[in-house]
Amino acid sequence: MQIDLDTLPDDPAILQQMLRDVLHQHGALHAENDKLRLLIQRLLRQQFGRQSEQLSPDQLQLGLEDLEQSVAENQAGQEAVEAQQGGRRPSAPPQRNRGALPEHLPRYEVLVDVERRDCPCCGGALHAIGELRTEQLDIVPAQLRVRVTRRPRYACRACEGTVVVAPAPERPIDGGMATEALIVHVVVSKFCDSLPLYRQAQILARQGVTLDRSTLSTCVGRACWWLTPLNDLLVGTALSAAKLFADDTTLPVLDPGRGRTKTGRLWCYAVDDRPWCGTSHPVAAYVYTEDRKGLRPAGHLAAFRGVLQVDGYPGFKRLAGDRADASVGLAFCWAHMRRYFYEFHASTQLPLAAEVLARIQALYVAEGQIRGHPAEHRQKARQDRSRPIVEALHAWLQAHLGRLSAASDLAKAIRCALRHWPGLTVFLDDGRVEMDSNVVERAIRPVALRRKNALFGGNDALAA
Template sequence: MLVEADLPDDVDALRALVLEQARKLESADAEVERLRTILEAFRRHRFGRRSEQLDPDQLQLGLEDVEAALAEAEVAAEAKAGRPHSDRVRKTNRGSLPSHLERIEQVVDIEDKACPCCGGALHQIGEDVAERLDVVPTTFRVLVTRRPRYGCRACEGTVVQAPAPPRIVEGGIPTEALIAQVLVSKYADHLPLYRQAQIYARQGIRLDRSTLADWVGRAAWYLRPLRDHILEQLRRSERLFADETTAPVLDPGRGRTKTGQLWAYARDDRPWGGSDPPIVAYVYAPDRKAERPHAHLGDFAGILQVDGYGGYTALARRRQQIRLAFCWAHVRRKFYDLADTSPVSTEALHRIALLYAIEDDVRGSSAERRRAVRAERSRAIVDDLHQYLVARGRQVSAKSKLGEAIRYALTRWDGLVRFLDDGRIDLDSNTVERSIRPLALNRKNALFAGSDEGGDNWAVIATLIECCKLGAINPHAWLTDTLTSLANGHPIQSVGDLMPWFDVA
């Protein structure tokens, strides 16, 4: 910013200086505009057509970098223009900061409290208060437990001492809160153990990755009955979602990884006002064989909403008490991939979009109202779409991509139309797909599990953390309390008392 002392006396030199400053301001504004254009392009990728969308993780990284560059460019432009930062339109989160946070007050006061006009004493007539969010980096502390020993002067052999408090890691250094921190960092924030060890080392805490792994394994042993209890609760439900995703596992015998599977089973009755809390359970298996869901679901009887994997169809054939509801989102994807080259796909997408528009209108309504609206508005669309696909299916090669998309829908039609007669059924299985996404993030960061047992530990802890997230519960606080209760001998038959449920009413 120029001050008066910097200005030349010569008129031509002053004109040249003004032109130079104008060029700088124009350049700064152009840079701001360029970055805003890039940001808008990223946002179009986020909300645009699926074929134009970026990987969600890549998109977030791109947005972060561009938004940071834009803020830097705006500040630079303001500095060159001589505008104070306080003139900027604030983009940060609005509203007060949470009341539970500690407040550290500082008073910025004037030194001289005499009136600058008459010299009289000033008195306070008000104040301005501003709150800013501050942080203290993760602070380690050492909890010292002292257990005095007492002896009797009359009975020299008698020694009395309070028992040592029980721990998850007997004889180890971590508190249950620290173990919970390691679990949340690994399975919720997707930080592998070796990276956590590096973070701790920056504060002088030297912990081997193998030590952290030992803590995780011991915690998983204590927590496994809770995951099994959640899975049992799911088996008693009337309607479930199911899906699976790959879980690369190290295979030392061959010196490479093998492909295991993490199966997800979820319940979420909130779209039709159900009273049961939303929960999800993960189960690891070394393969994708059809008998896996049969073993996982036990005596489940009800509606199972799934994608097109044939193992679920085999399960329904084997057990008549299970009825399948298929996913319209998977049908839509088949046609979406062909929309640019196939008018048939475009027409199918249009009709499926009409079904989703109706679902938007009834989301959160009772099951009975959802069924009634679907009977009135959705059934005709579904019937017409079926006739349309049957007719077009006769006109295209069964081996073409379009033929495959049509056959995918028609061979699953009974399960696709089941939502028309039951208001509890959703149009798609996106509920469980959202529960699969955190597993994919962890897989991307950790690369693979070290063993089948490691895959099972992954499933156990991810189950509890994702249930906390579904219930809007702080997973670190819940895990700390739960591990403490388990270390203190909470009865295994009463693990239901520890569940991270919440009231959806």
């Protein structure tokens, strides 16, 4: 609103209305500036800051191993100098991993004996009274070898036209040179160790073996075909559970003809009943789809009946809402709900967001004390300790929502939490349910590493 100071009206009522308009416009601009400032801080943190709330164990180990390597190098140099100068004996090595060598590992012995068996004092004959044994962990480097299959041919002297030879054994790939062991090694390296095929080809080339990526791709493709029944069994086992974690992640896939990649989705369905002493084994199954339409998980979970632990993806909500018999119940993730308050607190340091984080932290402390206990014990403990915290937090969120600007990110985080509140409280009444869906988040994490190493999948069939 533009005001010309030279032409202000004399009517007090008009002046008051103009002042109210200016104050209203000023408040709106102030709220918009706060929102833009918060957005800038968030983008800066995403671009230059840490990607998670806390340092991951893997990142911490990288820093620690570099530090320990430098300490060991300096210590070795110091001990070498002291040994040359006839100084004190090297200090005993730190007591790490002592007695931790598994019994199933094969052992080979190296005998280190004295050169002479006469007493250095009197010259008498020495006799054995025992021995000192120490163990070290050794490794035999991976070695390529050629398997030669010999099939003797036999002929009959009586009838010269008869030749008998044993039938050739089947190969995993008709006419291929790769044995079963090599194919398994390639598959495990690709999918478990996140080692793309072009890097595996480089490793093989160091041993003088030249294998094209197309050859390795054929090995992986044939192995995937052979393992299809096992994959179907894994998916069926996971989807038959009464409580299931579900989530998805992006998977870039080459889009032929368009000169770029498209975004596919890899769905993960995981089961882990160990936190409540369940009898089933943990399992994680993966299903690829070309997009993230709600009909994709609906098709996967068509026969599922039970509790589905998920984030706030609308497709899962639609799936549960379409079940007239209410055969699918949704348990939402506290970690996802907490993330919005954490991001707001990291950008603004406001005490309101810190209060929410502190209350959620109290819930996780209570959860840590009952992890590994039976479901009945967990349910009772949650009723006694967690329910009062949850109810107090619900009342606190409702009370403070009306005091905040509706356009603020904190108000949006509160509305999101209240909208998902029924699903967030499922864990209070069911000891089998976890507070969050971190189980499936951890199962998806290796996919992100493989995604960085491989850049993209060649096509939808390969990504699947």
